[in-house]
Amino acid sequence: MSKVKIKSKNLNVYYGDKQALFDVNLDLNEKEVTALIGPSGCGKSTFIRCINRMNDVIDICKVTGNIEMDGMNINDKDLDVVSLRERVGMVFQKPNPFPKSIYDNISYGPKIHGKGETKSELDQIVENSLKKSALWEEVKDRLDEPGTSLSGGQQQRLCIARAISVNPEVILMDEPCSALDPIATAKIEELIDELKKTYTIVIVTHSMAQAVRVSQKTGFFHLGKLIEVGKTEKIFKNPDNKMTQDYITGRFG
Amino acid sequence: MTKEERLKKRHRAEKRFRFYGLTSIFVALLFVVILVQNIFSKGSSAFKKTVITTEVFFDQELLEIQNGASQEEIMEADFYDIMIENLIKTYPAKDRDEEDELLKLFSGDAEIEIKKAFLNDNNLIGKTITLDLTASDDIDQLHKGNYPRDLPEERRRISDFQLVIYDYFVENKKISKNFNNYFFNNGDSRDPELAGIGGALVGSFYSILICLLLAFPVAVLASIYLEEFAPKNKITDFIEININNLAAVPSIVYGLLALQILLATIQLPRSTPLVAGITLALMTLPRIIIPCRASLKAVPPSIREGALAVGASKFQSVFHHVVPLALPGTLSGTIIGLAQALGETAPLILIGMVAFVVDIPSSPVDPSSSLPVQVYLWSESAERGFVEKTSATIMMLLSFLIVMNFIAVYLRQKFEKRWN
Numbered sequence: 125m126s127k128v129k130i131k132s133k134n135l136n137v138y139y140g141d142k143q144a145l146f147d148v149n150l151d152l153n154e155k156e157v158t159a160l161i162g163p164s165g166c167g168k169s170t171f172i173r174c175i176n177r178m179n180d181v182i183d184i185c186k187v188t189g190n191i192e193m194d195g196m197n198i199n200d201k202d203l204d205v206v207s208l209r210e211r212v213g214m215v216f217q218k219p220n221p222f223p224k225s226i227y228d229n230i231s232y233g234p235k236i237h238g239k240g241e242t243k244s245e246l247d248q249i250v251e252n253s254l255k256k257s258a259l260w261e262e263v264k265d266r267l268d269e270p271g272t273s274l275s276g277g278q279q280q281r282l283c284i285a286r287a288i289s290v291n292p293e294v295i296l297m298d299e300p301c302s303a304l305d306p307i308a309t310a311k312i313e314e315l316i317d318e319l320k321k322t323y324t325i326v327i328v329t330h331s332m333a334q335a336v337r338v339s340q341k342t343g344f345f346h347l348g349k350l351i352e353v354g355k356t357e358k359i360f361k362n363p364d365n366k367m368t369q370d371y372i373t374g375r376f377g
Numbered sequence: 378m379t380k381e382e383r384l385k386k387r388h389r390a391e392k393r394f395r396f397y398g399l400t401s402i403f404v405a406l407l408f409v410v411i412l413v414q415n416i417f418s419k420g421s422s423a424f425k426k427t428v429i430t431t432e433v434f435f436d437q438e439l440l441e442i443q444n445g446a447s448q449e450e451i452m453e454a455d456f457y458d459i460m461i462e463n464l465i466k467t468y469p470a471k472d473r474d475e476e477d478e479l480l481k482l483f484s485g486d487a488e489i490e491i492k493k494a495f496l497n498d499n500n501l502i503g504k505t506i507t508l509d510l511t512a513s514d515d516i517d518q519l520h521k522g523n524y525p526r527d528l529p530e531e532r533r534r535i536s537d538f539q540l541v542i543y544d545y546f547v548e549n550k551k552i553s554k555n556f557n558n559y560f561f562n563n564g565d566s567r568d569p570e571l572a573g574i575g576g577a578l579v580g581s582f583y584s585i586l587i588c589l590l591l592a593f594p595v596a597v598l599a600s601i602y603l604e605e606f607a608p609k610n611k612i613t614d615f616i617e618i619n620i621n622n623l624a625a626v627p628s629i630v631y632g633l634l635a636l637q638i639l640l641a642t643i644q645l646p647r648s649t650p651l652v653a654g655i656t657l658a659l660m661t662l663p664r665i666i667i668p669c670r671a672s673l674k675a676v677p678p679s680i681r682e683g684a685l686a687v688g689a690s691k692f693q694s695v696f697h698h699v700v701p702l703a704l705p706g707t708l709s710g711t712i713i714g715l716a717q718a719l720g721e722t723a724p725l726i727l728i729g730m731v732a733f734v735v736d737i738p739s740s741p742v743d744p745s746s747s748l749p750v751q752v753y754l755w756s757e758s759a760e761r762g763f764v765e766k767t768s769a770t771i772m773m774l775l776s777f778l779i780v781m782n783f784i785a786v787y788l789r790q791k792f793e794k795r796w797n
Contacts, residue, residue, distance in 0.1 A: 176686065181681070181682070181685065206688050207688070209686060209688040210687075213686065216679060216683070220677075220679035220682065220683040222683060222684070223702065232684075232687065236687075236693055237688060286683070287687065290687055290688060
């Protein structure tokens with residue numbers, strides 16, 4: 125049994141008057157891929173945005189309950205979100221590279237966190253991050269070209285490289301392949317398999333097949349509630365809940 | 378209605394709409410053409426001035442200075458006699474009256490023009506040189522064809538005898554048209570042939586500079602705060618509505634405000650570019666804030682999220698990513714705001730910039746005019762010379778506005794980054 129990295133207890137999220145998450149209790153294991161599935165608007169993304177406090181950006185959003193990483197309360201008002209996000213990276217649904225060079229896209233994070241004092245250290249970080257995200261061979265000769273000139277799949281891998289450039293412990297992925305073609309998707313999935321050796325990964329996905337392929341643990345959300353969570357194999361072969369069964373067999377959602 | 382009929386009706390509606398659109402564009406263009414044609418036909422002659430080629434002999438007996446005199450000595454010396462003696466030689470006048478009429482064909486600055494020639498070369502005593510002396514406004518307009526000579530004499534500003542002299546000049550090729558340097562270098566004057574927009578240009582430049590220095594930083598910081606940092610609540614909504622309202626307040630209201638506060642209460646010097654700049658800055662502020670906020674809004678939220686997700690603070694995500702991306706739009710909005718300020722007349726009239734200022738201001742606290750106010754002042758003058766000067770000033774003003782708008786468009790297209 126692997127160690128629990130992130131633990132949420134009775135997590136509730138409100139957008140103004142509307143409650144988006146109801147008493148979510150979910151444990152995420154270290155160096156494992158956890159997939160979150162469920163119909164649109166069920167709260168999967170809301171949940172992972174609690175882990176790096178991205179919900180802070182939304183004025184009307186209120187989070188109650190407990191969410192801990194290695195025993196540290198993430199939801200603590202006095203917590204420094206900057207250092208939290210240094211430990212918890214995120215990859216978004218639509219690739220969002222900065223409109224800057226490939227090099228600057230990756231060196232930005234280390235720079236603001238004071239990692240890589242010298243040019244050669246930064247070069248090393250950029251190279252390592254690109255190698256880890258399997259993009260190095262494709263871009264090593266054109267690091268000063270704009271990140272936005274890459275293809276969609278490459279852009280998403282660039283964003284993954286950007287996330288791992290600050291050496292986080294957890295990587296959150298919010299439907300990272302929904303804007304990509306099958307070949308680019310396959311590459312990202314391969315990459316996720318590789319990355320889980322080093323990082324704890326949470327991935328939100330609409331593709332059952334993807335969840336089966338990449339994850340060890342799966343959580344099923346519906347209308348803001350965590351309906352069922354367990355080993356991926358079990359969820360997809362023999363779920364306890366009728367609703368989970370209906371969703372994975374495509375009867376609704 | 379059958380399917381064919383409905384289809385036909387739809388096509389007709391489309392054609393009708395195309396026709397309406399083309400018609401309105403055509404009408405708009407027609408007005409622009411008429412306006413531009415009108416201004417050009419009236420104003421283009423102001424860039425030339427009529428000069429009378431005159432032989433000037435520097436007679437030692439008529440001058441109290443010697444060859445090699447210093448600058449100060451020349452400046453103080455009297456060139457009046459030299460001028461009179463030389464000008465009356467341009468035409469064989471019979472008596473004193475005829476000489477007087479002859480002298481009236483030259484501008485009031487003939488003496489100064491002769492003195493300037495001597496300043497350039499202080500060894501001219503005893504020599505004869507040929508000078509192009511500026512003609513008076515009446516001759517200027519007559520020569521440019523703006524003045525009808527077939528009116529009866531008592532309704533003309535030029536007497537029959539002066540016409541005879543003019544024809545004599547034309548016959549002997551003594552009269553010609555030169556580039557009008559006075560129009561650009563001189564301040565205002567009662568004599569149209571000597572009046573120029575130099576003072577108004579400098580005044581407008583100082584005003585716009587002060588306006589830019591005050592309005593740009595305040596507007597940009599206000600927009601960034603309101604758009605990126607301020608909480609979205611009733612107070613910020615109220616501020617936003619008021620900024621939009623302020624942008625629509627008639628400019629004369631800002632003039633009244635400046636009159637009361639800047640002139641009456643703080644007692645800043647009247648008629649100066651300093652006050653004009655502050656007034657225009659107040660007026661321009663909301664007009665810059667609006668496009669500035671719009672260009673900040675146009676930066677996709679994914680850029681902010683991307684920066685925040687790698688651990689940038691709010692401040693870093695705004696100033697490292699959002700502001701640089703919004704900069705082209707901000708700059709072009711600022712330039713368009715300044716272009717509006719450049720053409721603003723009403724508030725400047727209220728703060729006393731409508732005064733008759735001959736000297737070119739040497740600092741923002743000297744009394745001054747500005748381009749649009751100069752247009753206003755000259756458009757009220759009766760002399761024909763001011764008609765062409767009014768149009769020529771409008772041409773200058775319009776060309777500045779076109780250049781500024783062109784820069785705005787260029788900045789936006791050149792530096793606007795595309796995301797995805």
